[in-house]
Amino acid sequence: QKEVEQDPGPLSVPEGAIVSLNCTYSNSAFQYFMWYRQYSRKGPELLMYTYSSGNKEDGRFTAQVDKSSKYISLFIRDSQPSDSATYLCAMRLTTGGGNKLTFGTGTQLKVEL
C-alpha cells in the first residue's frame, strides 16, 4: 500500500464546475499538507499549504484536511480552462526526515469550454 493514494484521473469537467480533488494517506504522523499544480513540462507550483486539520481558503481554492479520516481535499470553484493541469497532493512530518515530502501520484484535470 502506498503511503499516499490519489486517483490519477483524468478528470474532465465543464467550465464553471466545482472540482473536488482528494488524497488519502496512511501515516498518521503527517502534519503538513500541500497541494501543488503542475502544468505540462513545468515544475510544480505551490497552491495551498495547511497545517493539521481544518480548512483554508484562497480565492477559488479551498483546502480541507481531516486527520481523523486521513483524508485531504482541494476544491476549485468556478473552474476555468486555465485550471487544466495535474494536481499533486503532498505531505510531510513535523519533525524528522527534514522537509522531505511524500507525494500522491497526481490527478490530471481537464476543464472544457
Added chain:
Amino acid sequence: GAVVSQHPSWVICKSGTSVKIECRSLDFQATTMFWYRQFPKQSLMLMATSNEGSKATYEQGVEKDKFLINHASLTLSTLTVTSAHPEDSSFYICSASAAGDTQYFGPGTRLTVL
C-alpha cells in the same frame, strides 16, 4: 517571493558525456535543496536531498557516483549527470526550502541523451 530557477531548461547531449544542471533560489536562502526526476505521466521521484556545505543524502537506488550533487551556497545547488546514457533522459526538477518551510520548485530541466 519564493522563486526558484533552473538552468538550462532543456539540454540534448551525446551518450557518454556529462551534463550539469543548476538550481538557484532567487529571493530566499535555501538551507535544503532537493532533486527529483519525473517520467511522463508519473509523479516526482526524489533522488537526493542536499544541505548547504554538506554531502547530499541519496535515496535508495540512486547512484551517487552518477548523479553528483553540490550545494555550494545557500542559493545554488548543481546536479551533474555523469556519463549520461539514453535511460537517463528525463525531466529533472529541483526544489528549495528555507529552514522549516515547505518546498518551492524550479521549472524543471528536460534532458535528452542521444
